[in-house]
Amino acid sequence: MLKKALIGLAALFLLGPSLGILTIAVLMNPAGQAAGTGCLDLPRDDDPGFHDDAPIPDEALPWIATAAQTCQELPSVWIAAVMYQESSFNPAAFATDINGGTWGLLQINQHIWRSVYGPVSSDRNNNGLWDILEPDIHAEYGAIYLCDLLDDIRTTRQTHPEWPSTQELTELEALVVAHNAGPGRLATYPDIPQITRDYLNNIRQRMRDWPDLDHDDTDNADNGTDELDLERPQPHHGAVVFPLPDGTWRLTSPFGWRTDPTNPDSRELHPGVDLAAADGTPIYAIADGHVTRAETTSSGLGIITLIHTIRGDTIASVYMHMWDYGIHVRTGQHVQAGQHIGDVGSSGRSTGPHLHLEIRPGGPTADAVDPMPWLEQHGATHPDSDETADPGHCHPDVGGELPPAPQPFTGTPGGRIPDPTGTGGWVTRQLEHLIAETRRAFPNAGWSCWDQRPGSDSDHPRGRACDVTFGNAIGEHPTDAQRTEGWRMTTWLQTHANALWVDYLIWDGLIWSLNRADEGWRPYDGGGMHNPDDVTGGHHDHVHLSVR
Template identity: 25%
Template sequence: MDTSAIPTAAAHHLDTIVEVTATDCPELPPVWVIAHVQAESSWDPTAFSRDRNGGAAGLYQLNEANWTTAGGSAWTSAPPASQDDVLQPDVHLHRAIPWICVNLRSATAHLEATGKPTSPLDAMLVCHIAGCGRVTGSATGIPVAGEASCDTTCADLVTTYIQRVHDLVDRYTAARGPVPVDDLPAPTPFTGPSTGCTATDPTGGRCLTPATRHAHDEVIRVFGTPGPTAAIRSAGCWDAHAWNPTSDHSQGRACDYFTDAAGIFPAGRELETGWRLASWLRTHADPLKIRYIIWQGRIWSPTTADTGGWGRPYTGGGVYDPTDATGGHFDHIHVSFQE
């Protein structure tokens, strides 16, 4: 997130946003909260708009029924009075973000069950602007005219709304890339022979190639043993990856390094540690025999030039959801080795 680009009001409540998403909805990136609220109320906590349901109020523009369902108090008037909790920014965020997350999780479950191609975050937006029935009643999860009781005006509203939030997410997202790692020791180059998956996997898997085991040992030497309070929270190398049998993990040629809990979009120290590790691996790709690195929705290899940032956008290869914390490799650094 580019904190210099987000609205001033959002910056004032950033700690609340990060706290609530991390605690109640780790699959919801804070930058999406900021963009979504901007699209709804322009971060005006007193915003009110009249509609057939009596009106929508506050940062997320919730009607009274949805606000009380989220745990808020009934309004004393319409528009709400200045003392009503729906107009209090921190109270609103603490109530509304978990309510939004219910829609996100419901949409996610539906998309996974039906195989519809829409991303869960986009489906969440459809739920908010047009109702979740437009997700379940459409072929893709985003209605076109004639689907799910959505006419042309409805369909245009939905697509315009989604694009608006996407544009804001892009505006508020900082361009990131490799960070300086000159203060970290260089790894010992791998010089051993390639003998297949014959080395012990210290992360508990079946086996690793010698090059992978060597690189993992060097990572641990430089960044320390993984643990709850360590720079690297956890690590995993060999895995059967039954859902992706061609994965380098199942051949003992890849490792994943988490700087925070799985499923969480890291921020602060954990995010910076991730960039340090990814940058160190990239800097020393040749002596470590690195084939490619995936991190923060980007994939980089020694033979591919950077495109629009660090590496190029990671698409998930038709196997993973690139907008998901784990599927997009936001919560961990994946590194694959040549041998």
Template identity: 35%
Template sequence: MLKLVAAILVLLFLGPVAGVVSVAALMNPAAISCLSGSLLVGDIPDSLTATTRDGRSITLNRQQLTHAATIIATGGRIAGVGREGVLIALMAALTESNLRMLANPTAYPESVNFPNDGVGSDHDSLGLFQMQSASGWGTVAELMNPEYQARAFFGGPTGPNGGSPRGLLDIAGWQLLDPGQAAQAIEVSAFPDQYQNYQPVAEAILSALTRGRPSTGDAVRPALPETSRVVFPLPAGTFTTSDSFGWRNDPYTGERRFHAGSDLPAPAGTPILAIADGIVTFAGQRGTYGGLIVLEHTVGGERVASYYAHMYETGIHVADGTSVAAGQHIGDVGSAGKSTGPHLHLEIHPEDRTSRPSTRCRGSATTAQQVSTGLT
């Protein structure tokens, strides 16, 4: 079904056999990897039930999920935020307001004149992230706008506050922090440990709301020719292997976390090669990825995206919208973003509208033996 995914797993485990693998030989549909997907919001469900880290079940309604979609879409438009930055924002909004736009008539009587989901009573705080106008986050009218609050939370060069108060992108090294710690650095709560409790809920929201692309978007996406070959992403003899796709102990926190790719340590500056013919859909800096290139390919009539991460800014040699050939030098190995040393972090993202990424990834343990079964 998604043959390129199986091909890359085989290549990563077994090495670049002659550098090229025929797509026609990749016929094992069981050997399908899956990853976290994009930040394009799909259909919003009427409700979603998820469990917090401490075991409490909560159900979010469509209005709450619509606010979550606003946060996701806003983060997806801001360079450097990425999926992990959006996860942090969702954790913060879940903790602060349970994803509700809260007015505060005691501190700001005029706030009830704006669309809201109820009344809050936390001092002089407003909205999804419980921001305070008096602290410089914005006017009451601005803070009663969900998109404005999301932009303020993410901050950075395009944020509305110019770094004061600090948004996520204004915190140096936020990618290296635990997500709960990053949320606390922005919210400065009296209960700093509370954000981590909502991480599983935030992950469930991301999985549910970004499981596929809107059908209307497919019509404007460029047509891609069928790929005829798959190339190993690094030159032979230049790399070793370390962490593979799957569960591992995070090298920064020591916690058991899912690793959504394969790591190939190599000297800084080692050429990174496109694994297949395709088109560049992103090339730039993005959150924990550091320098990131995203390519889209067509295999068996289906779209597959490949992600190449941790390049330095000067190590990116392609631009958005350009076509590339399998084996083309697209970038150089670096150690930008959340990285412990020079390496290529490679992810393969099949576009599957019917399966939830978290279920498909975390419920299966694909091994090299399983992947190679049925391949010739």
């Protein structure tokens, strides 16, 4: 607990005067309160802190905090584990190698240091010590290098989903291999040097042993500093969750030998379970992991495969029968426990809407086990309980249940249909369908779609965009209730983006787009047409939606 408090304080000192501004922004803008990847530039709040037995000296805590703030993709415990492996937290550590040596906390060679900072002998503060050996400078620019390397790894994994390193390693494990042995080793994995294999196993062990996963979260419950706790764990961290919401499913075909439901004269080994649910029911990732497959096969089967590291073991989870528009992730994408990855459908060889779920310890080609006892043994909770969180939500509580799923658009896109919102203009067929389905779900919203917008690069004159209000006038900030209704609609549209052909949404100073869905809601900069600081330009008074 002491280490948790110290690293939080260290981060506060590192943030300096800007922290007060940031705290005010979080309090005034609830859209930042639950920010996830790519939402707002907030301090990391999904690390669990360090167990008291973790061998991390107090002087290292500010260095870890610096790196975690610089590259918010990296958990503090991962940074600490790598620093310990590389240098035992000795800022002056040096080792010889074929590249001329490695220096400092993260043992960075001169070529990498030059790419992110400058010559290895740089001494910008003129104190007689190379900056690469200054722990705060090294932690900051070392984190920049690791973040850049992680971006490269993600691109490689998307390009090569068939590689064993993509299928069997998490992103952070791949980063360990690339940092230690070079990114080229991801192409040869599992053929890697024994020293790299030992390195990877050491990091895995520390990632299991060092987090303070059992601390009492009530320490800050009443002291008014909850939003400043930079090491507060999020409920989804390390969790295993059930893939469907509670009360929405029933088991229709268990694991094991069965009569083929499409051919009663034959028997087959059923390597998973079938969970019947309404078409469009959300499907959730059972645990943190990454996507190795997300596609509709040539036979018309929708399938998603995720790889997880759970309690040190590699686990593949497989989800089947989603419609093409019901697949919400892409190969190479990182997901978190409870994240909405797809919708129940009835694609492929199926007799009705259901989720076919498989659990394969060891990876996608390993033997399957019965998912139901496996989930129970791993303490799975339902994703709609308070014990899990959807990392894609970068907005306030949407106020209870959302409306039912819409009917998907199945017509021919394009065309010129009279605008049903009364502008006198026209909209495309896909937008006409979205308007009808969304009005059915949110009948009290105000709509205006087609508009000439001369001189602007806008989707409105193309019949592909609408502006929506919730009882407020344009130019007028909505009430809290109206703002919540805006988030209810945008959340619903985001959830069903594929079915409704949504391209992007803008609301409350944030933007979400389908082609960057893994980044969540991002700050809106006006797109070169609007002043984002204005109530209308920042889309605080209306939702903008565009279709493909």
